[in-house]
Amino acid sequence: MKVLLTGAGGQLGQALIASVPDGLELVATSRQDLDLADPEACRTAVEQHQPDWVLNAGAYTAVDKAESESALAHAVNAGAPEAFARALDQQGGRLLQISTDFVFNGTQGRPYQPMQARDPLGVYGASKAAGEAAVQSVFGTSGRGLILRTSWVIGPVGKNFALTMLRLHRERDQLGVVADQVGCPTSTLTLAQACWRTLQIAGGSELPAVMHWSDAGAASWYDVAVAVGRIGAELGLIDMPAEVQPITTADYPTPAERPAYSLLDSTSTRTALQLSGQHWQHALKDVLQQAKTP
Numbered sequence: 001m002k003v004l005l006t007g008a009g010g011q012l013g014q015a016l017i018a019s020v021p022d023g024l025e026l027v028a029t030s031r032q033d034l035d036l037a038d039p040e041a042c043r044t045a046v047e048q049h050q051p052d053w054v055l056n057a058g059a060y061t062a063v064d065k066a067e068s069e070s071a072l073a074h075a076v077n078a079g080a081p082e083a084f085a086r087a088l089d090q091q092g093g094r095l096l097q098i099s100t101d102f103v104f105n106g107t108q109g110r111p112y113q114p115m116q117a118r119d120p121l122g123v124y125g126a127s128k129a130a131g132e133a134a135v136q137s138v139f140g141t142s143g144r145g146l147i148l149r150t151s152w153v154i155g156p157v158g159k160n161f162a163l164t165m166l167r168l169h170r171e172r173d174q175l176g177v178v179a180d181q182v183g184c185p186t187s188t189l190t191l192a193q194a195c196w197r198t199l200q201i202a203g204g205s206e207l208p209a210v211m212h213w214s215d216a217g218a219a220s221w222y223d224v225a226v227a228v229g230r231i232g233a234e235l236g237l238i239d240m241p242a243e244v245q246p247i248t249t250a251d252y253p254t255p256a257e258r259p260a261y262s263l264l265d266s267t268s269t270r271t272a273l274q275l276s277g278q279h280w281q282h283a284l285k286d287v288l289q290q291a292k293t294p
C-alpha cells in the first residue's frame with residue numbers, strides 16, 4: 001500500500017511517521033514539498049505518486065489567526081481536500097481526511113455523533129467543514145473518501161496545549177485556565193494508531209464515511225492543565241505544579257469563538273476499528289513521558 005502523507009512536520013504527521021506499519025510505502029510531504037494552498041500542486045502530487053491513499057494530516061490550524069486569514073484557511077483546509085478528492089476520484093485512490101470537533105457549534109450539551117449536521121462557529125471550523133463537504137461531494141457514497149474527526153490534539157512534539165501548560169507550570173506559580181469549555185484531549189499516539197488502522201481495515205471491510213476519534217472521557221481545559229501539573233510532577237518534569245485557577249471563556253477573550261461542549265462520541269469508530277479507547281489522562285501521561293525536556 002502506498003500512502004501520500006501531508007503535514008509531515010505537524011504533530012500528527014510526526015506521530016504517523018514514527019508509527020508507520022511494516023510494509024507500507026510512505027511518501028511524506030511537508031510544506032516545502034507540497035503547498036496545500038495550491039490545488040494544482042495537490043493534483044500533480046497525486047498524478048506523480050499515484051498513491052493508494054492520501055492521508056491529509058496537513059491543515060491550517062491557527063484557530064484565532066484564521067479569523068483574519070480566511071482565504072488562506074479555506075484554501076488549505078477546503079481547497080486541498082477537494083483537489084485531492086478530485087484527483088483520486090480520477091485515478092482510483094482513496095482519501096483519509098482528518099477533521100475536527102470545531103465543525104460543531106457546541107451548544108447541544110451532549111456528545112456529537114458522526115452523522116450530525118455541521119454548524120461551525122469560526123473561520124477555522126468553517127474551512128474544515130467545507131473540506132469535509134467537498135470530500136463527500138466528490139466521493140458520494142463510494143466509500144473512497146473517509147473523514148476522521150478528532151479533538152484537542154496533543155503530542156510529545158509540536159505546538160499544543162499540554163506542552164504549553166508544562167512550560168507554564170515550570171515558569172509560574174499561578175495559572176488561570178478556561179473551565180467552561182468541555183471536550184476531550186486526544187493524543188497523537190492513539191490518533192496515529194487509529195489512522196493506520198483505518199487504512200488497513202478499509203481495504204477489506206466497509207467503514208463509516210465519517211468517524212470520530214478522541215481519547216476516552218471528558219475534560220475542560222482547566223482539567224487538562226491540572227492534570228499536566230500533577231503528571232508532570234509525577235514524572236519529574238516539573239518540581240512543583242503551579243496553582244491552577246478556573247476562569248471563564250469571558251475572562252479570556254479570543255478572536256475566534258470556540259464550541260462550549262464539543263465532545264465527539266467515538267464509540268462506533270472504536271467498534272469499527274476494533275480499538276479500545278484509552279482514558280485521556282493515561283494518554284496524556286504517555287505524551288508527557290515522550291516529550292523532550294527543555
Ligand SMILES: NC(=O)c1ccc[n+]([C@@H]2O[C@H](COP(=O)([O-])OP(=O)(O)OC[C@H]3O[C@@H](n4cnc5c(N)ncnc54)[C@H](OP(=O)(O)O)[C@@H]3O)[C@@H](O)[C@H]2O)c1
Nearest residue numbers: 007009010011012031035036037058059061100150152153
Ligand atoms: N491541533 C488540534 O488541536 C486539532 C484538533 C482537532 C483536529 N485537528 C486536525 O488534526 C490534523 C492534524 O493537526 P495537527 O495538530 O497535527 O496540526 P499541526 O501540528 O498544526 O500540523 C499541521 C501541518 O500542516 C502544515 N501546513 C499548514 N499549511 C500548509 C500549507 N499551505 N502547505 C503545506 N503544509 C501546510 C503545517 O506546516 P508548517 O509546520 O510548515 O506550518 C504543519 O506541519 C489537522 O487536520 C487538524 O485540522 C487538530
